[in-house]
Amino acid sequence: xxxxxxxxxxxxxxxxxxxxxxxxxxxxxxxxxxxxxxxxxxxxxxxxxxxxxxxxxxxxxxxxxxxxxxxxxxxxxxxxxxxxxxxxxxxxxxxxxxxxxxxxxxxxxxxxxxxxxxxxxxxxxxxxxxxxxxxxxxxxxxxxxxxxxxxxxxxxxxxxxxxxxxxxxxxxxxxxxxxxxxxxxxxxxxxxxxxxxxxxxxxxxxxxxxxxxxxxxxxxxxxxxxxxxxxxxxxxxxxxxxxxxxxxxxxxxxxxxxxxxxxxxxxxxxxxxxxxxxxxxxxxxxxxxxxxxxxxxxxxxxxxxxxxxxxxxxxxxxxxxxxxxxxxxxxxxxxxxxxxxxxxxxxxxxxxxxxxxxxxxxxxxxxxxxxxxxxxxxxxxxxxxxxxxxxxxxxxxxxxxxxxxxxxxxxxxxxxxxxxxxxxxxxxxxxxxxxxxxxxx
RNA sequence: GACCCUAUCGUCCAGAGGCCUAGGACACUCCCCUUUCACGGGAGUAACACGGGUUCGAAUCCCGUUAGGGUCGCCA
Numbered sequence: 001x002x003x004x005x006x007x008x009x010x011x012x013x014x015x016x017x018x019x020x021x022x023x024x025x026x027x028x029x030x031x032x033x034x035x036x037x038x039x040x041x042x043x044x045x046x047x048x049x050x051x052x053x054x055x056x057x058x059x060x061x062x063x064x065x066x067x068x069x070x071x072x073x074x075x076x077x078x079x080x081x082x083x084x085x086x087x088x089x090x091x092x093x094x095x096x097x098x099x100x101x102x103x104x105x106x107x108x109x110x111x112x113x114x115x116x117x118x119x120x121x122x123x124x125x126x127x128x129x130x131x132x133x134x135x136x137x138x139x140x141x142x143x144x145x146x147x148x149x150x151x152x153x154x155x156x157x158x159x160x161x162x163x164x165x166x167x168x169x170x171x172x173x174x175x176x177x178x179x180x181x182x183x184x185x186x187x188x189x190x191x192x193x194x195x196x197x198x199x200x201x202x203x204x205x206x207x208x209x210x211x212x213x214x215x216x217x218x219x220x221x222x223x224x225x226x227x228x229x230x231x232x233x234x235x236x237x238x239x240x241x242x243x244x245x246x247x248x249x250x251x252x253x254x255x256x257x258x259x260x261x262x263x264x265x266x267x268x269x270x271x272x273x274x275x276x277x278x279x280x281x282x283x284x285x286x287x288x289x290x291x292x293x294x295x296x297x298x299x300x301x302x303x304x305x306x307x308x309x310x311x312x313x314x315x316x317x318x319x320x321x322x323x324x325x326x327x328x329x330x331x332x333x334x335x336x337x338x339x340x341x342x343x344x345x346x347x348x349x350x351x352x353x354x355x356x357x358x359x360x361x362x363x364x365x366x367x368x369x370x371x372x373x374x375x376x377x378x379x380x381x382x383x384x385x386x387x388x389x390x391x392x393x394x395x396x397x398x399x400x401x402x403x404x405x406x407x408x409x410x411x412x413x414x415x416x417x418x419x420x421x422x423x424x425x426x427x428x429x430x431x432x433x434x435x436x437x438x439x440x441x
Numbered sequence: 442g443a444c445c446c447u448a449u450c451g452u453c454c455a456g457a458g459g460c461c462u463a464g465g466a467c468a469c470u471c472c473c474c475u476u477u478c479a480c481g482g483g484a485g486u487a488a489c490a491c492g493g494g495u496u497c498g499a500a501u502c503c504c505g506u507u508a509g510g511g512u513c514g515c516c517a
Contacts, residue, residue, distance in 0.1 A: 048516065153515085155516085179446065180511065201446085206509085251467090268447095268454085271510060284479095416479095
């Protein structure tokens with residue numbers, strides 16, 4: 001198409017959190033660049049000295065790393081258009097300011113440097129919002145913008161435009177909160193004699209009730225997702241669906257599919273609201289569908305944190321593949337699997353009360369243990385047969401054996417398939433636990 | 442207040458004049474499967490903000506109203 005290479009950028013200011021809206025903006029920029037075979041740039045807009053710190057910058061970098069949005073140029077990566085921190089680009093801004101000065105666009109007021117608007121109508125051809133004309137002829141409604149403060153520090157509009165020119169950004173994909181700023185930016189491009197990039201303003205993400213999403217709202221802060229056991233690929237999936245869709249009712253999409261189907265101009269013009277429940281569901285679907293190696297990778301930190309360690313990696317894999325189809329959230333994992341790796345596990349009081357409190361139940365456990373002791377082959381299917389036979393002999397439903405046994409062996413009333421659990425646990429531990437419960441509880 | 446954007450189930454998305462008695466998904470309710478919890482399958486509740494046009498015909502086009510959001514900073 002164009003002879004100009006596609007270059008997009010994510011240009012956050014370090015505020016201490018990576019907001020979910022910012023993450024989505026970054027995702028769209030990343031998707032577009034990757035889809036077009038272009039370059040994705042990360043630039044940190046840290047001109048406001050009062051509120052930026054190393055930690056804040058690190059939070060953004062960590063968040064993007066976690067989300068899997070790798071940049072081609074930027075912090076930790078370098079590139080031909082650096083530096084990528086605005087705080088280090090002073091000389092460049094001075095140069096551009098001098099150019100504007102020379103052309104007579106600037107004037108000073110109270111020590112600040114301001115841009116004299118040409119006072120014209122400005123047409124924005126937005127890839128998402130369409131053509132919008134802004135009338136900037138009235139100074140009362142559109143006052144001249146300030147470019148530089150009396151203390152020498154720079155204002156967003158100016159440095160943002162200068163950097164986009166210098167970094168040869170071809171597509172500015174950003175939140176709709178910048179839509180009304182764009183005519184000002186267009187004035188700057190014109191004044192600098194630069195060709196403006198294509199703009200694409202995405203609708204904002206709101207809360208479920210339609211209110212503006214602040215960093216404190218549920219789900220707004222990206223740092224909670226790794227902690228809560230979300231898979232980055234699931235978040236990419238959910239975020240991509242806020243304002244965009246593949247149009248064919250598919251919802252669970254891996255990133256390569258999104259890449260294949262994503263189109264900038266198909267993004268909605270309607271603001272979306274963030275639904276934590278749906279996000280959770282999408283994550284669950286990814287957890288369910290991912291392969292065991294990936295599952296294990298995501299699960300490991302949660303097991304380590306709970307001080308659960310496996311005697312063998314083979315055992316770990318067996319346990320994980322057993323519970324994987326059942327579990328919806330990785331933070332729940334330790335409670336589900338602790339009983340496989342240690343004899344020290346808590347008994348849920350309600351589960352005990354319901355299933356182990358009667359002498360009858362304890363009697364059955366002990367009978368069950370005797371039967372299992374005699375089993376010639378310790379496999380899930382023969383264990384199942386044994387349970388069923390036992391139940392038939394006692395004239396009860398299998399459930400009346402299964403539920404107490406589950407609690408005796410795991411302390412819990414919910415879990416994976418019991419017969420498979422027992423097979424994995426081994427005969428010795430199974431019988432020991434059945435008898436312990438038969439006697440004590 | 443001015444300017445800009447938006448308006449389909451509670452939520453996300455489909456719908457770009459007749460295929461719409463509006464489709465899918467989350468959530469919710471019920472049923473089936475099942476040793477539990479899940480998964481899976483089935484069913485159900487639930488929406489075109491309102492008012493005018495245009496048209497033989499409008500969720501879809503136009504205008505207005507209302508509502509929500511955004512911007513109007515020497516924040517980004």
